[in-house]
Amino acid sequence: xxxxxxxxxxxxxxxxxxxxxxxxxxxxxxxxxxxxxxxxxxxxxxxxxxxxxxxxxxxxxxxxxxxxxxxxxxxxxxxxxxxxxxxxxxxxxxxxxxxxxxxxxxxxxxxxxxxxxxxxxxxxxxxxxxxxxxxxxxxxxxxxxxxxxxxxxxxxxxxxxxxxxxxxxxxxxxxxxxxxxxxxxxxxxxxxxxxxxxxxxxxxxxxxxxxxxxxxxx
Amino acid sequence: xxxxxxxxxxxxxxxxxxxxxxxxxxxxxxxxxxxxxxxxxxxxxxxxxxxxxxxxxxxxxxxxxxxxxxxxxxxxxxxxxxxxxxxxxxxxxxxxxxxxxxxxxxxxxxxxxxxxxxxxxxxxxxxxxxxxxxxxxxxxxxxxxxxxxxxxxxxxxxxxxxxxxxxxxxxxxxxxxxxxxxxxxxxxxxxxxxxxxxxxxxxxxxxxxxxxxxxxxx
Numbered sequence: 154x155x156x157x158x159x160x161x162x163x164x165x166x167x168x169x170x171x172x173x174x175x176x177x178x179x180x181x182x183x184x185x186x187x188x189x190x191x192x193x194x195x196x197x198x199x200x201x202x203x204x205x206x207x208x209x210x211x212x213x214x215x216x217x218x219x220x221x222x223x224x225x226x227x228x229x230x231x232x233x234x235x236x237x238x239x240x241x242x243x244x245x246x247x248x249x250x251x252x253x254x255x256x257x258x259x260x261x262x263x264x265x266x267x268x269x270x271x272x273x274x275x276x277x278x279x280x281x282x283x284x285x286x287x288x289x290x291x292x293x294x295x296x297x298x299x300x301x302x303x304x305x306x307x308x309x310x311x312x313x314x315x316x317x318x319x320x321x322x323x324x325x326x327x328x329x330x331x332x333x334x335x336x337x338x339x340x341x342x343x344x345x346x347x348x349x350x351x352x353x354x355x356x357x358x359x360x361x362x363x364x365x366x367x368x369x370x371x
Numbered sequence: 372x373x374x375x376x377x378x379x380x381x382x383x384x385x386x387x388x389x390x391x392x393x394x395x396x397x398x399x400x401x402x403x404x405x406x407x408x409x410x411x412x413x414x415x416x417x418x419x420x421x422x423x424x425x426x427x428x429x430x431x432x433x434x435x436x437x438x439x440x441x442x443x444x445x446x447x448x449x450x451x452x453x454x455x456x457x458x459x460x461x462x463x464x465x466x467x468x469x470x471x472x473x474x475x476x477x478x479x480x481x482x483x484x485x486x487x488x489x490x491x492x493x494x495x496x497x498x499x500x501x502x503x504x505x506x507x508x509x510x511x512x513x514x515x516x517x518x519x520x521x522x523x524x525x526x527x528x529x530x531x532x533x534x535x536x537x538x539x540x541x542x543x544x545x546x547x548x549x550x551x552x553x554x555x556x557x558x559x560x561x562x563x564x565x566x567x568x569x570x571x572x573x574x575x576x577x578x579x580x581x582x583x584x585x586x587x588x589x
Contacts (some may be wrong), residue, residue, distance in 0.1 A: 200584075314551050316541050325540050325572040335577070347552045350559075352576035 154341035157296040158289060159204070160306045162329035164189040166214035169331065172249050175214075176241030176272065182217045189332040190218045194225035196354065204228045205295035210236040210302060218332070219300040228298070235285035238302035239278045242269025264318040275308075275318035282308035294341060303329045313337060313346050327351065382565040383522040384515065385430070386532050387448070388555040390415040392440035395557065399474050401440075402467030402498065408443045415558040415583045416444050420451035422582040430454040434515075435526035436462040444558070445526040454524065461511045464528035465504045468495025490544040501534075501544040508534035516565070529555045539563070539572050556580040 164186030168175040182190070197203070203226050209219035211232040223230045244252055264275040273281070282305050289297055299309075310327045311317065318324055327335070335351040390412030394401040408416070429452060435445030437458040449456040470478055482495065490501040499507070508531055515523060527535075533553050537543070542550060555561070559580035564573040 314540055314542055319541075323570055325574055327574045345549060345552060347554050348577055349554050350576075350578040350580070351561075351574065353559075353579045353581055 154294045156290060156294050156337075156339040156341065158286075158337045158339060159296075159298045159334055160309055160329075160337070161193075161218070161298060161300050161334040162303050162306060162331060163210075163212075163214040163218040163300060165331040168214070174241050174244045174247050174249060174252065176238055176245040176269075177212065178245045179213045181213050186214065186331060187217070187221065190221040191225070193332045193334075193354075194222050197222075197226060203296070204298040206231060206292070207298045207300060208233050208236065208289065209300040210234070210238065212237055212302070215300045215302060219298075222298070222300070233285065233288070235281060235288065236299060236301040236305065239268070239304040240271075240273045242267060242272025244269035244272065261321055263320045275322075278305060279308045279311060279318050281305065283312045285309065286312050290339065290341075306335075310335065313348075380520050380566070380568060382516065382520050382563075382567070384563040384565065385522075385524045385560050386535065386563070387419075387444070387524060387526045387560040388529055388532060388557060389436075389438075389440040389444040389526060391557040394440070394472070397474065399472055400467055400470040400478060400495075402464055402471040402495070403438065404472035405439050406472075407439050412440070412444070412557060413447070416447045418582040419558045419560075420448055423448075423452060428452070429522065430524040431521040432457065432518075433524045433526065434459050434462065436460070436464065436528060436531075438463055438528070441526045441528065445524075448524065448526070459511075459514070461507060461514060462525060462527040462531060465494065465530040466498040468493060468498025470495035470498065487547060489546050501548065504530065505534045505537060505544045507531070509538045511535060512538050516567070520567070532561070536561075536577075539565075540574075554578055556583070556585055558583055 163182070165183050166175065166180040166186055167183055168178070168180035170183050170185070173180070205228070207219050207223050207228050207230040209215050209230055209232055211234055215236070216232065219230050222228070247255070267274050286309055289299070306329055307327050308318070311324070316324065330352070333352050336349040338347045338349055339345070390408050392401065392406040392412055393409055394404065394406035396409050431454070433445050433449040433454045433456045435441050435456060435458055437460055441462070442458065445456055469482060473481070493500050511531070512535060532555055536553050537550070544550065555578050559578045561577045561579065562575035564575060565571070
């Protein structure tokens, strides 16, 4: 009774390349993003990695990434809106630098605060990620690929690790680049998670420095 | 992967598990029992040094456990990458008491099997408890951050590095060694950034072993 769960972030989207906070607003992949998904698919083919099922966020940047992998590895896809990115409220569609100008910096924000006025709080995102992961573990034991987004995948990582969101984002950030992924094993008998690897891949075209800006990871 | 000049005031931390040792090869519980690298362990280390040279990776300082399997790994890497090397016993593997150097079978024959192990219970009757190992990992984190921000390579062991991750992610040891387990292959490394100005840990990679793809190893 062993589950293999891979959490994958989508390829580069138009929103990523123009520095926009996307949230649940919909942006397609760029040609670079398409290429990243193709490269990953052929890497997994060579490596012999495959899945029983792909579960994808219905947002275009994720669903297109999932479709490319699905076609290459011949694995079926199901869409689940629970894996959509965080709702960023009124921040959605704004440029990153615009946010810093238009929204006055606050001294402290707590994990229950709705982002962008009416978006999801950290805790809401965390509970959504918990439920989404729970649904995966209610499927029969097998190998599952989740194609989703940086913000919610971070919270799924928290759920697996047993850590909770902290005020002021004072909690760790798992740095998913475009088509970055993490692989886990869950033993249903010992109820224990193992982190098999995270970003164990060559990404010559990716600038890791982008990671130091927490917004861009979402 | 692009080479980076470390951003000022950010810690760049690479955690490396030693190459295959004679104890790994024979499937022994090593703990602080001292086993040298095997020929394969040296080949793995050379493959990693070659990879890092190609990536133009550099470290300001290498800090290693004095146990010979880590020390040998550290000497090879620090020589190839021209980085200074310090030894620090804080980074040694768990003292596993009477299990040190025993095979799985010998442990079963000589030591009582416990149904339940609380986190304060000495391992192998006289060794470090999970809490003691966690506290030592905490001191190791502190000792690293007492140094100025720079690029550090730590050469250490699977058990201690698991507790290092617990310490930075905010996970406490649980009974029966429950809680997530981070898998580290021989010469696999994990990369972290720490920004003291925001107290934020960035997990960049875990168990990256791209230079040495395993064939069913553990």
